[in-house]
Amino acid sequence: MQYQVTVIGSGPGGYVAAIRCAQLGMKVALIEKYPTLGGTCLNVGCIPSKALLDSSEHFYNAGHTFKEHGIDIPTPVVNLPQMIKRKREVVKANVDGIAFLMKKNKIDVHTGVGSIIDKNTIAITSAEGTKNITTEKVIIATGSKPTPLPFAAFDKKRIISSTEALELQEVPKHMIVIGGGVIGMELGSVYARIGAKVTVVEFLDSLIPTMDLTMGKELQKATKKLGMEFFLGHKVTAVENKGKEVIVKAEPKNGGAAIELKGDYCLVSIGRRAYTDGLGLEKIGIALDKGKIPVNDHLQTTVDNVYAIGDVVRGAMLAHKAEEEGVMVAEYLAGQKPHINYNLIPGVVYTWPEVASVGYTEEQLKEQSRAYKTGSFPYKALGRARASMDLDGLVKILADKNTDEILGVHIIGARAADMIAAGVVAMEYRASAEDVARMSHAHPTYMEAVKEACLAATAARPIHM
Ligand code: FAD
Ligand code: NAI
Numbered sequence: 001m002q003y004q005v006t007v008i009g010s011g012p013g014g015y016v017a018a019i020r021c022a023q024l025g026m027k028v029a030l031i032e033k034y035p036t037l038g039g040t041c042l043n044v045g046c047i048p049s050k051a052l053l054d055s056s057e058h059f060y061n062a063g064h065t066f067k068e069h070g071i072d073i074p075t076p077v078v079n080l081p082q083m084i085k086r087k088r089e090v091v092k093a094n095v096d097g098i099a100f101l102m103k104k105n106k107i108d109v110h111t112g113v114g115s116i117i118d119k120n121t122i123a124i125t126s127a128e129g130t131k132n133i134t135t136e137k138v139i140i141a142t143g144s145k146p147t148p149l150p151f152a153a154f155d156k157k158r159i160i161s162s163t164e165a166l167e168l169q170e171v172p173k174h175m176i177v178i179g180g181g182v183i184g185m186e187l188g189s190v191y192a193r194i195g196a197k198v199t200v201v202e203f204l205d206s207l208i209p210t211m212d213l214t215m216g217k218e219l220q221k222a223t224k225k226l227g228m229e230f231f232l233g234h235k236v237t238a239v240e241n242k243g244k245e246v247i248v249k250a251e252p253k254n255g256g257a258a259i260e261l262k263g264d265y266c267l268v269s270i271g272r273r274a275y276t277d278g279l280g281l282e283k284i285g286i287a288l289d290k291g292k293i294p295v296n297d298h299l300q301t302t303v304d305n306v307y308a309i310g311d312v313v314r315g316a317m318l319a320h321k322a323e324e325e326g327v328m329v330a331e332y333l334a335g336q337k338p339h340i341n342y343n344l345i346p347g348v349v350y351t352w353p354e355v356a357s358v359g360y361t362e363e364q365l366k367e368q369s370r371a372y373k374t375g376s377f378p379y380k381a382l383g384r385a386r387a388s389m390d391l392d393g394l395v396k397i398l399a400d401k402n403t404d405e406i407l408g409v410h411i412i413g414a415r416a417a418d419m420i421a422a423g424v425v426a427m428e429y430r431a432s433a434e435d436v437a438r439m440s441h442a443h444p445t446y447m448e449a450v451k452e453a454c455l456a457a458t459a460a461r462p463i464h465m
Helices: 012-023 039-044 046-064 080-104 182-193 213-224 319-333 362-367 383-388 416-428 433-437 448-459
Strands: 002-008 028-032 108-111 113-118 121-126 129-140 144-146 174-178 197-201 229-231 234-241 246-252 259-263 265-268 272-274 306-308 347-349 354-359 372-378 394-400 406-413
Touching (some): 012 129, 039 080, 046 080, 046 182, 174 246, 182 213, 182 265, 182 347, 197 259, 213 229, 213 354, 213 362, 246 265, 347 416, 362 394, 372 448, 394 448, 406 416, 406 448, 433 448
Parallel strands (some): 129 306, 174 265
Antiparallel strands (some): 113 121, 144 272, 234 246, 246 259, 347 354, 354 406
């Protein structure tokens, strides 16, 4: 079979690239080694984790906030197998949706492992054997896999990655989480909400350390209320599966007494690595750079007809970043001049309160020696937050000291994940803090905190503080 474009990997990078190529009139093949489409994001990432975050949040509220709202119910009991079953149904509806989109766009889906034979030939190997297809262009979108600790492999029973943590059939008594990044905090809070003791061991001195440091500090305060415990600045030295128990040893980076934790599950969430196993990159002379496929500004590899997108290339490992790159390559192949502003790709942590951010952090601005000013506004001063009892959180705006242009928007609080889109729009159009402060924001909404934080940044004159 002869194609104009062959996409290897059906995650949010690959399937979106395939659709955009098809929309632009190309004949497209999509190769996926698993029986369902959608990649990490739909099968074992974004979607199942959000399904469990939503279910566990309902459970937590039923037991903790309903009474104050005037809703008396018997003490709720968690039914984890049902939560997991519902999560699987949510995943199925989503992956079936992608299969439908492939048919609608007349994209040929090939199930099997795609392996490069030469720059125009791809072998597809499945239980039925191996077949070859030929192609003018190749888009590699093979994604990523969890990184194991160098001294303790995933045994998938007690020492687990996010994939197993999304399928547990019992509530852990004590889950030890190694890595207080996005996965550690999202899945850690799922299990803390449904009754597990959760202890997080993080190497750096802050949770979610790639975000503005204020966010990590506030998130730590908020999640302590769930009973989560934290050992920041700790280096893990050993993790041992002892049958029904797992033992984690760690020592403070800056000296002090070592700790030993005993739990029944250890979730290792210390990052993910680009996945290129069995892809045959060496056959066309592509060498990895720091574990990732090197690409130029057009996402083109060192081989002129081969492109790579998503988690397998540099940049944030996020579904919407992969999607933008999929669209960009498709449009570039069609002769257009697409562009991505990587600084304006938002990052979100779906804990409660949610954390969301776009643009520069305060730490980055300091590093750049950029003259900046800040404005903050707390959720607890919002009428909307009092009504919903979501008082934790704040909005922090960073703006250029001289021009007032917004340089960063950082939100921790209810609905931050949805609110950050307004920050992206403002920054895409290079709004000043005063521009946003002068726009009418509906009352009562959480978004009023963004307006007030902009007022605070502009002229230190928030109305409601
Ligand atoms: P992937 O989604 O990893 O897809 C790659 C696909 O390629 C896979 O299906 C794989 O089977 C296939 N493949 C690999 N090699 C071959 C081969 N040789 N032949 C055929 N097929 C192959 N991001 C967000 O933006 N928001 C979130 O809320 C979020 N939550 C997450 C929660 C968890 C628990 C995890 C683990 C990740 C989460 N992410 C989230 C990250 C997000 O899932 C990834 O950034 C995204 O899936 C990357 O997309 P991709 O297309 O590059 O690769
Ligand atoms: P991460 O990079 O977010 O966090 C890893 C954390 O582990 C960091 O804080 C790091 O300092 C720490 N760490 C590293 N080595 C350690 C060690 N040996 N001991 C203790 N701590 C250590 O990675 P995570 O959480 O595994 O997620 C992987 C990727 O998946 C992320 O890049 C993220 O972008 C993506 N993801 C996105 C989500 C979202 O957008 N909401 C949700 C979940 C994952």
